[in-house]
Amino acid sequence: MARKKISKTGVSSTARSRVTLNPKLARRSFLKLSAATAALSGAAMTAKMTGKANAAQAANDMYPDSQMVRSVCTHCAVGCGINAEVNNGVWVRQEVAADHPVSRGAYCCKGASAIDMVTSPQRLKSPMKRVNGKWQTLSWDQAMDEISAKLTEIRDTDGPDALHFNGSAKVSTEMAYLQRKFAAFWGSNNIDHQARI
Ligand code: SF4
Structure with missing residues (x-):
């Protein structure tokens, strides 16, 4: 029985002859393949752009009277x-x-x-208080009562300068004005903006 010759690459001569391509055919195939790839890429890009345009249009149509x-x-x-x-x-x-x-x-x-x-569904809509490591919702009246009682206790015990008022980058100019006024009525100049700390 004739034995197949095996080259160093491990491919038989018969197999090699099967995979060797005619250069002309290879070039033609390459060009065909390139053209097909370009057409597919173009089609994919067009589809992508069309998808984006559709999404933008859908977004525009969402609130036509806005x-x-x-x-x-x-x-x-x-x-x-x-x-x-x-x-x-x-x-x-x-x-x-x-x-x-x-x-x-x-x-x-x-x-x-x-x-x-x-x-945002996570927006804070009512006062919260942490009790034993867990957050509880308070009514505005309850929060005002508890906070004012605590503040008064601090001032009675240690004086008005025992408190520091801290402004916020999140409040409006009007709210900042009211904070400043509150500190003055409280009896202290201990007020600053949080950005400084
Ligand atoms: S820099 Fe200030 S005003 Fe501008 S987006 Fe940021 S927080 Fe808002």
Whole structure:
């Protein structure tokens, strides 16, 4: 029985002759394959672009009667521009204000998530108190009673300067004004903005 010759590469001469390609055919196949690949890539790209366009159109169609309201982020004093999309009185989406003179179409992560202050399911809606490591919801009256009793106790025991009032980057100018007034009526100058610490 004739034995097949095996080359050093482990491929028989018969097998090698089967896989050796005619250069002309190989070139033609290569060109065909390239053309097919290009056509497929083009089709895939077109499909992708069409998908994006459809998604953008669907997003546009979601609130056909909405209005774009110019606003600013209130998280800090920079006041970056926000274009707030309002539908039927509800803030539904936001975009950067590309023509804002300060932020010029950008904002930080706080501004980017500004709408969450309104729509996030995790938004804090009532006072909370931690009791034995667990958070409990309080009524506003209960929270006011407990906090004012504690503050009065501190002032009676250690004087008004035993307290430090801390401002916040998240409050408005009006709220900051009220904080300052409250500290003054309390009897202390111990007030500053949280950014300084
Ligand atoms: S987007 Fe950031 S930098 Fe701009 S106002 Fe809001 S918090 Fe300040």
